[in-house]
Amino acid sequence: MSRWRARPGPPGWGDRSTERSVTHATAANPGRPAERDISRALAALGPRKLVFVGLMGAGKSAIGRLVAQWLQVPFFDSDHEIERASRMSISDLFAAYGEAEFRALEARVIRRLMKNGAGVVSTGGGAYMNEKNRRVIGDKGLAVWLDAELDVLWERVSRRDNRPLLKTEDPKGTLQTLMEARYPVYATAPLRVLSRDAPRETIAGEVISALAAVAAQDTGNVS
Ligand SMILES: Nc1ncnc2c1ncn2[C@@H]1O[C@H](COP(=O)(O)OP(=O)(O)O)[C@@H](O)[C@H]1O
């Protein structure tokens, strides 16, 4: 058994059906899950990073930030870190140096972000396609795939033109091609949550539940 696993809890621990879900939402924290679920999620995470993967527009950056806020752990967005380090926007980086250079920077940033204990990392949509990135994420983190249908992604990404890979004649078709190539790889992530046309708090709450369920499963294995 690895170090980070949760210890057995009191009777009823893991039997979600017998417990009422008490929400700890406040005006400052609308939709925040019950403290019990937050604790379970943190126990499952241990000293690792929760790493959001998925296609552009899935909500990795938005949901990742909210989950980190609820768990009260540090939040990092790999694209933001790349922009900070290079002092360029992702679009300018692609234009000036090309995708290969961006991917090299991305891999370096991800390796760095996976260090130093618990936290949440939102990756850019291409990061999980790199085998080395998947390895470091698997070693030091727990990946959650925000799975979403094409129309949901398209509705979100078409609002802004900050995604260089979509600067094509048929951006929706490009998104679909990326889906076909990438979804089998995203599907190897240990956790999956369906990102859809629902409030951010709903999706973030389902991420917390998915993490909490990891703790419950582990507890079930300890006897
Ligand atoms: N559940 C949601 N409901 C409505 N809008 C959302 C939801 N999740 C994300 N968004 C919005 O969709 C856009 C893309 O989200 P973002 O977090 O940038 O995705 P990603 O990082 O996966 O590309 C942003 O404007 C974000 O605020």
Ligand SMILES: O=C(O)C1=C[C@@H](OP(=O)(O)O)[C@@H](O)[C@H](O)C1
């Ligand atoms: O899918 C991709 O290859 C990319 C996704 C973007 O991040 P988001 O997924 O956060 O939009 C960003 O890293 C870059 O434009 C490339």
Ligand SMILES: [Mg+2]
């Ligand atoms: Mg993002």
